[in-house]
Amino acid sequence: MTSSSAEFTRADGRALDQMRTVKITRGFTSNPAGSVLVEFGDTRVMCTASVELGVPRFKRDSGEGWLTAEYAMLPAATAERNRRESMAGKVKGRTHEISRLIGRSLRAAVDLSELGENTINIDCDVLQADGGTRTASITGAYVALADAIAVLKARGVVPGNPLLPPVAAVSVGVVEGNVCLDLPYEEDARADVDMNVVMTESGEFVELQGTGENNTFDRAQLGEILDYAEKGCRELIAAQRAALAQDL
Amino acid sequence: MTSSSAEFTRADGRALDQMRTVKITRGFTSNPAGSVLVEFGDTRVMCTASVELGVPRFKRDSGEGWLTAEYAMLPAATAERNRRESMAGKVKGRTHEISRLIGRSLRAAVDLSELGENTINIDCDVLQADGGTRTASITGAYVALADAIAVLKARGVVPGNPLLPPVAAVSVGVVEGNVCLDLPYEEDARADVDMNVVMTESGEFVELQGTGENNTFDRAQLGEILDYAEKGCRELIAAQRAALAQDL
Amino acid sequence: MTSSSAEFTRADGRALDQMRTVKITRGFTSNPAGSVLVEFGDTRVMCTASVELGVPRFKRDSGEGWLTAEYAMLPAATAERNRRESMAGKVKGRTHEISRLIGRSLRAAVDLSELGENTINIDCDVLQADGGTRTASITGAYVALADAIAVLKARGVVPGNPLLPPVAAVSVGVVEGNVCLDLPYEEDARADVDMNVVMTESGEFVELQGTGENNTFDRAQLGEILDYAEKGCRELIAAQRAALAQDL
Amino acid sequence: MTSSSAEFTRADGRALDQMRTVKITRGFTSNPAGSVLVEFGDTRVMCTASVELGVPRFKRDSGEGWLTAEYAMLPAATAERNRRESMAGKVKGRTHEISRLIGRSLRAAVDLSELGENTINIDCDVLQADGGTRTASITGAYVALADAIAVLKARGVVPGNPLLPPVAAVSVGVVEGNVCLDLPYEEDARADVDMNVVMTESGEFVELQGTGENNTFDRAQLGEILDYAEKGCRELIAAQRAALAQDL
Amino acid sequence: MTSSSAEFTRADGRALDQMRTVKITRGFTSNPAGSVLVEFGDTRVMCTASVELGVPRFKRDSGEGWLTAEYAMLPAATAERNRRESMAGKVKGRTHEISRLIGRSLRAAVDLSELGENTINIDCDVLQADGGTRTASITGAYVALADAIAVLKARGVVPGNPLLPPVAAVSVGVVEGNVCLDLPYEEDARADVDMNVVMTESGEFVELQGTGENNTFDRAQLGEILDYAEKGCRELIAAQRAALAQDL
Amino acid sequence: MTSSSAEFTRADGRALDQMRTVKITRGFTSNPAGSVLVEFGDTRVMCTASVELGVPRFKRDSGEGWLTAEYAMLPAATAERNRRESMAGKVKGRTHEISRLIGRSLRAAVDLSELGENTINIDCDVLQADGGTRTASITGAYVALADAIAVLKARGVVPGNPLLPPVAAVSVGVVEGNVCLDLPYEEDARADVDMNVVMTESGEFVELQGTGENNTFDRAQLGEILDYAEKGCRELIAAQRAALAQDL
Secondary structure, eight states: OOOOOTTOOOTTOOOTTOOOOEEEEEOSSSSSSEEEEEEETTEEEEEEEEEEESOOGGGTTSSOOEEEEEEEEOGGGSSSOOOOHHHHTSOOHHHHHHHHHHHHHHHTTBOGGGSOSEEEEEEEEEEEOSSOHHHHHHHHHHHHHHHHHHHHHHHTOOOSOOBOSOEEEEEEEEETTEEEESOOHHHHTTOSEEEEEEEETTSOEEEEEEEOSSSOBOHHHHHHHHHHHHHHHHHHHHHHHHHHHSOO | OOOOOTTOOOTTOOOTTOOOOEEEEEOSSSSSSEEEEEEETTEEEEEEEEEEESOOGGGTTSSOOEEEEEEEEOGGGSSSOOOOHHHHTSOOHHHHHHHHHHHHHHHTTBOGGGSOSEEEEEEEEEEEOSSOHHHHHHHHHHHHHHHHHHHHHHHTOOOSOOBOSOEEEEEEEEETTEEEESOOHHHHTTOSEEEEEEEETTSOEEEEEEEOSSSOBOHHHHHHHHHHHHHHHHHHHHHHHHHHHSOO | OOOOOTTOOOTTOOOTTOOOOEEEEEOSSSSSSEEEEEEETTEEEEEEEEEEESOOGGGTTSSOOEEEEEEEEOGGGSSSOOOOHHHHTSOOHHHHHHHHHHHHHHHTTBOGGGSOSEEEEEEEEEEEOSSOHHHHHHHHHHHHHHHHHHHHHHHTOOOSOOBOSOEEEEEEEEETTEEEESOOHHHHTTOSEEEEEEEETTSOEEEEEEEOSSSOBOHHHHHHHHHHHHHHHHHHHHHHHHHHHSOO | OOOOOTTOOOTTOOOTTOOOOEEEEEOSSSSSSEEEEEEETTEEEEEEEEEEESOOGGGTTSSOOEEEEEEEEOGGGSSSOOOOHHHHTSOOHHHHHHHHHHHHHHHTTBOGGGSOSEEEEEEEEEEEOSSOHHHHHHHHHHHHHHHHHHHHHHTTOOOSOOBOSOEEEEEEEEETTEEEESOOHHHHTTOSEEEEEEEETTSOEEEEEEEOSSSOBOHHHHHHHHHHHHHHHHHHHHHHHHHHHSOO | OOOOOTTOOOTTOOOTTOOOOEEEEEOSSSSSSEEEEEEETTEEEEEEEEEEESOOGGGTTSSOOEEEEEEEEOGGGSSSOOOOHHHHTSOOHHHHHHHHHHHHHHHTTBOGGGSOSEEEEEEEEEEEOSSOHHHHHHHHHHHHHHHHHHHHHHTTOOOSOOBOSOEEEEEEEEETTEEEESOOHHHHTTOSEEEEEEEETTSOEEEEEEEOSSSOBOHHHHHHHHHHHHHHHHHHHHHHHHHHHSOO | OOOOOTTOOOTTOOOTTOOOOEEEEEOSSSSSSEEEEEEETTEEEEEEEEEEESOOGGGTTSSOOEEEEEEEEOGGGSSSOOOOHHHHTSOOHHHHHHHHHHHHHHHTTBOGGGSOSEEEEEEEEEEEOSSOHHHHHHHHHHHHHHHHHHHHHHTTOOOSOOBOSOEEEEEEEEETTEEEESOOHHHHTTOSEEEEEEEETTSOEEEEEEEOSSSOBOHHHHHHHHHHHHHHHHHHHHHHHHHHHSOO
16 A cells, blocks of 8 residues: 555546546447447447357256357557467467456346347457556447347347346556556556456446555555546446437 | 359449449557558458567578568458457468468568568458458558558668558459459359459559359450459559558 | 345354364475465365576566466366366466466565565465365465475575565355355355455455356445455464464 | 570479479379379379268258368478477468368369268378479379269269369469479479469369569469460379379 | 396385385365375375266267276476476377376276266376376276265166276386386486386286386396286285275 | 187288288488388388487487487378368377387487487378388388488488487287287277387387287286287398398
8 A cells, every 4th residue: 555646647637536538439330239439548449249049058948148258459459569369379368357357247237037048249359458448348348238139129039128227347546546547558557556347327336356466455445446436437337328329 | 154144233333343432541540550441342451560670580680571461350340250269279271361361462562671670560350341351451451561661760760661662452253254343242252253363553463362163264254354453453552542642 | 236134044054254164284295395285164275386497588687586376176176077178278267367366466475576586386276176266275375485485595595585474365255145254165156246355464455356247236245245354364364374383 | 573584494404384294193092082192293292082971060951062171291291391280289371271272173173062961071291392282282182082982973972973074283483584384392482473273174264373472473474374374284184184094 | 228236225215126105095085976195105196086977979879988087297296397288288298198098097997888878087186296106096096986986886877887806007117227116206217117017906917018218128127027016016906905995 | 818719810811920011111202311101011101200400408418319209190091081180289199199109219229329419300100001000100210210310420410320220119919819910900909908019129128018908918928929029020120121221
């Protein structure tokens, strides 16, 4: 735990509890049932939701559907080009970790028992990375999921009403002792504590992942972090609602 | 070889020798030295050129640079979602084949001896696929390459003047006996002959890849195919020149 | 969020905030510098700390050391035999995720700048799994780390005093609305919320990973969860201290 | 495009439009239904055609058969030993590219609708490489295919008459400005243009693959290249016919 | 062949034909049907036998069962940490070789026709390695197999009486010209000849694997080696019998 | 152990202790330093020895050379086509096991201290398999090794005289109770005991690998097996000597 310095200002001039500009573009591509470009500042992620008949083996004959997610970074998304995982022949641990986080988070936004034995594949491909790619992915993927479910319902494939209220995610970090909302890469790289929070519209937690590799944090600081996270998620959910309110 | 039917019309109403609408957007993302979104109709490919100091082992101490290329399809780019190659743990033969084609084609547009011992990595990631992804990739990658070399020169990294005149690529197919320029997926899937042609501004061939899996073709038909290809490539090179003439 | 049932009792008769029996056996095997068998009830993990000269590339010439961790489950550790990852040819996402968590947690217990350019490899191999394998791994690995550093110091390899105060980890879950400490497999499988907490001796957080896949949780519940976690970690750290106080 | 030097002579004394000595040995091994050793000068490839009941999934219930091909280089086939791909754990792009070319070419020589739901596996294993291994493979594989189909018909497995007229392949290159037929390694390594042509007996093209990595080529040169290719393929088809006319 | 030196003594003071202390602990873990910790001196291997319904494809509808085995070394089992095979992405040749040896050896101790269509998976995981890990594995796995079959019979799953009399294994080496029984690592590393012998209770051979990489051996020496092996195996089988005679 | 039936005759009419016809063709291909086609009846293996400057890391600065071997089966070598290991992405355990056996056996035929810091790569590729592929490989590889060393000496690369006297290998099996020399596939598939013996010219053992998966064997039978093996190896070594006595 470090104490904050009074004169701390963020490189991009934002207030400590201020999100970057968020943009959600629906119908970004036309093949998948749901396709969204989400932007948190310079972070840009293409989130799609594709539908497949049938479910994986462990769900067969359950009467329920399934949702799974894959996250990836395009090679040129980062400041220094990162090696293509398909060429390396193996997927990095970080990629697995984020894919699993997205999958769990989005499963909290869908009632699988209303989906029929269908599978929704979420793909989050980072076109440009500037911090917060996993939280942008979750936030954008909810919108793609909503569009995909609407398509399914229009086609009469889905028996029930599987879409649950929005889920959004944001990062909060502690930088030079200051709690900051929605870290860009430059802040993320030097943060002492990094917390990713996934929340529902009613303000409950779906996932909390906080790590203090460069420093630890106490419960007071945790409280402040969660306040910021809640503010960010509320704004993101408003943006999701606004995007979904428009005609596609 | 099939004879053409007089009343053939293309689904999108184009003339037989007409390209789809081509759009080239420079500066599509900001991290790589060159970043282009190229569109041939509904086919959209993000083409980037990243620069790395040093060269692969087989070029070390040659005084020359190198250029290599990787092509990939996002999972949701196609009508039916295709499996992510990184998760499958291996790269498909088709992917390798196209990556190699792009690499060879772009090496015809750069004088490696003027590049210094630097490597340019071309990445072509298909966001949306509707036929002609490899030809769009080559065409867009030239523009990304040009921008990357400009960056290198501005930084003083490149000793000479490595950029050669444009190289562009187009597909020509024979559909129901009719030679057609720039096939979308719907035509490509039922074409008897499929030819990809890579050309220089002076109208010379860099690569010719023609396959007649459903049918063979004779030299007369080849002549007609190449006429169409030349027309397409000239238009593409004009589009490359126009895009590069604008301020970035 | 579910409300708790008054008459809830745990299958093994424990109080809601009671740990399973914890045993830490040092010197479990003789080849690695530190070797510990840690038991949380029926969960048994062999934790070792091996020392290697030199550091990975990204740490070279930094004057600092590095610590990395790998977690694995023996095939027969689980009720139903699980497939050996080496034979499958790829490591599961879950394995990667846990390995990374252990690594980050243990790096909070070592001052890398005091380690010299040496690497410590932590291996946590689960001999028998009954829930809480990752938290047992972290708790046991700290003791193995302490023993390994003592060996290094005795050999004069380590310049400074790299060992920091203990770090321990415990899981807390919400089962049928009741917050429960240290879940065995039977409870874990039906928990609505599952939180893994890594803490320092001073009661600060190193990692918080909470997931509410079957249900969400609110801040009040989070508070209760963290109270339980703190109680568990304090007891675990006492057990680590007691184990380390004995002669090896 | 380079101009030719008047005094150009080939290292092995051949005329520019002269093939190397071609030998086709049927029944080279006895296990596969068709087994051929094909030699283009010092290039030697073992080509086999094995028959398997059933077809891959995408052809199931189509009433048609399938043909697939795999190409590989033995480690000691080349002047410098090349690494075994099975040990490297991945297949090189070049190998994939050639396997796919062979498959497409041979599918032009078989009427899949006459084959019944059977699969023919073509294997081309290069015992000794001296340029032109892919063209020798295609040429030899046709003969192995013919023998395998004869076996199938004799066994009564094949309903119809699936064998189509011969398909053969040859390389033509431009070396120091001179168009040369059937390049050995020494010429191939320094060729400006390298074209592989697959033709039917009636002189139509099945595949054209030309690359001008070191130089480009124009339509006049293309015409000359195709004249040479046609001459080579006619001679190869005569050799295939002669080999097949003999008793096995 | 080297002549023995009269004054040869073993580092651990054993007679040339003396086994290390052997310990067999049944019920080492509780999840698998059979679980044994076997110790040959400092070599410690966890051997488990897990039962799975059904058989691999090549045994389907044979009315017989199957037994398969996998051997692995924990990373910290050896003096110098060895790389985890799952992380390397491939299994070493040595591992495959030993897994296959264990499988063949144990299949000699089970009558597959009495097993029903069930599969027994033997896992031998080396916790600590000091030579003789494969022979300890075979010896311990027989006891785990016996326990697993007893479980199967108690559950009524196994129709017949599949367990055959014990099979045990021991290594014999030639060190400085002296035949020595049950080599620890220190002797194994400098042995001229290394023989692993798998025997039945009636003194017949199941497997003989002798290698003289540093030296060759003649039939007289072979005779002496086999005498030692027979003595060792008799003692091991007595230990297996004694362990199995106790209540679990 | 089964008793032999008096009226046993071998399918190919050979006496029990008679080898199949053995042919050794040197200079089978021209690129590797040594290249041999070895035939044991219908089993045909191409054995090559290639030379590489330098040694693997564990031999660096030892002043000694190294020899390594790789064995593989062409897909069409067997009665039923076997899957190509490079396409499967992993090498089978059987392949590893045989490669390691060949490597150890051939290292007994070379004095590494006389080789200088050079590596010899042995490749044994089975063109046609009819039992005994590993023993044919070892026998043929010795001749390829001898030729490669002669090339090295002629080039002045090898300081000393690394070639040791011949090493050869043969299989002996027990079929219906009868000891039989040099089993073809048909006998091998139903043998009760299968022994591979690698011997030196002086009649000493390099490797003994005997397995009695379908039955066990006793020392009397072992004696008989080794008598047959010795007869076979003596004949093979005579064939190696005769082949090497001819001009290449």
